[in-house]
Amino acid sequence: MLELINVTKTYESPAGGGACVLKDITLKIAPGESLVIVGPSGSGKSTLLNIIGALDRPTSGKVLFDGNDLTKLSEVQLARIRNQHIGFVFQLHHLLPQCTVLENVLVPTLVDRSSRRRHACPEPAERGDEARAVELLARVGLADYLLHRPGELSVGQRQRVAVVRALINKPRLLLADEPTGSLDETTAESIADLLVESRSGFGLGRDELNRTEKAALIVVTHSIRLAERIGPVVELTGGVLKKPGTCGEAAG
Numbered sequence: 409m410l411e412l413i414n415v416t417k418t419y420e421s422p423a424g425g426g427a428c429v430l431k432d433i434t435l436k437i438a439p440g441e442s443l444v445i446v447g448p449s450g451s452g453k454s455t456l457l458n459i460i461g462a463l464d465r466p467t468s469g470k471v472l473f474d475g476n477d478l479t480k481l482s483e484v485q486l487a488r489i490r491n492q493h494i495g496f497v498f499q500l501h502h503l504l505p506q507c508t509v510l511e512n513v514l515v516p517t518l519v520d521r522s523s524r525r526r527h528a529c530p531e532p533a534e535r536g537d538e539a540r541a542v543e544l545l546a547r548v549g550l551a552d553y554l555l556h557r558p559g560e561l562s563v564g565q566r567q568r569v570a571v572v573r574a575l576i577n578k579p580r581l582l583l584a585d586e587p588t589g590s591l592d593e594t595t596a597e598s599i600a601d602l603l604v605e606s607r608s609g610f611g612l613g614r615d616e617l618n619r620t621e622k623a624a625l626i627v628v629t630h631s632i633r634l635a636e637r638i639g640p641v642v643e644l645t646g647g648v649l650k651k652p653g654t655c656g657e658a659a660g
């Protein structure tokens with residue numbers, strides 16, 4: 409489903425020259441598989457996840473999604489792939505404070521609609537989307553919070569809303585960047601449960617053939633517990649991916 413081939417990323421510095429953050433990244437992930445990326449702060453984990461999620465472009469190399477090279481696509485085409493196939497959970501949830509929980513979850517379903525007003529909360533959604541949002545929110549224990557605003561929720565509840573929002577469009581690839589970074593242990597555990605279940609089809613709905621398509625999951629985390637539950641783990645250091653504890657052996 410997703411394959412990175414010899415991906416590099418260099419940030420140009422204002423003083424001239426460039427900082428090479430990713431040197432030679434090659435990785436592959438199939439539906440139902442998962443991968444945990446660990447590494448020191450500043451090692452390029454977020455940069456890598458943003459490239460995988462089509463939020464950023466590599467300096468060189470290929471990013472294949474279903475065999476299509478994302479580096480060759482326009483911004484509009486990338487936005488479409490992101491919206492239809494990729495779910496993103498950020499460390500900070502990025503919820504819209506003025507919108508309710510339900511409205512926040514429905515934001516990704518509105519992208520293709522024309523009558524979108526900036527800064528407005530989503531209009532009443534299509535029935536299917538709304539029913540699915542309500543179902544997913546209930547599934548994560550937020551049935552009684554549909555009309556609350558993010559400011560009225562705990563940090564862990566907000567992060568659960570962010571996970572549901574990432575799942576609302578039935579993504580085939582779910583990316584999470586330190587999703588439990590600011591959470592206590594118990595809350596982190598409930599987010600881990602959600603991520604693990606999302607991979608095996610939770611939240612993905614069923615198509616007309618009554619099959620559930622599995623999602624692929626890539627998680628950046630410092631949490632050993634989360635890494636153990638999701639695994640396998642690769643470490644990003646010095647711009648390359650390695651299996652932890654090895655010296656230079658490239659990860660597949």
Ligand SMILES: Nc1ncnc2c1ncn2[C@@H]1O[C@H](COP(=O)(O)OP(=O)(O)O)[C@@H](O)[C@H]1O
Nearest residue numbers: 419420429447448449450451452453454455456
């Ligand atoms: N937009 C940017 N412009 C310039 N440098 C950046 C940018 N984003 C990240 N960097 C640099 O790239 C390196 C890796 O950053 P990041 O991917 O955020 O690391 P991590 O997520 O592992 O902490 C850091 O040195 C950071 O300063």
Ligand SMILES: [Mg+2]
Nearest residue numbers: 453454455585
């Ligand atoms: Mg980061």
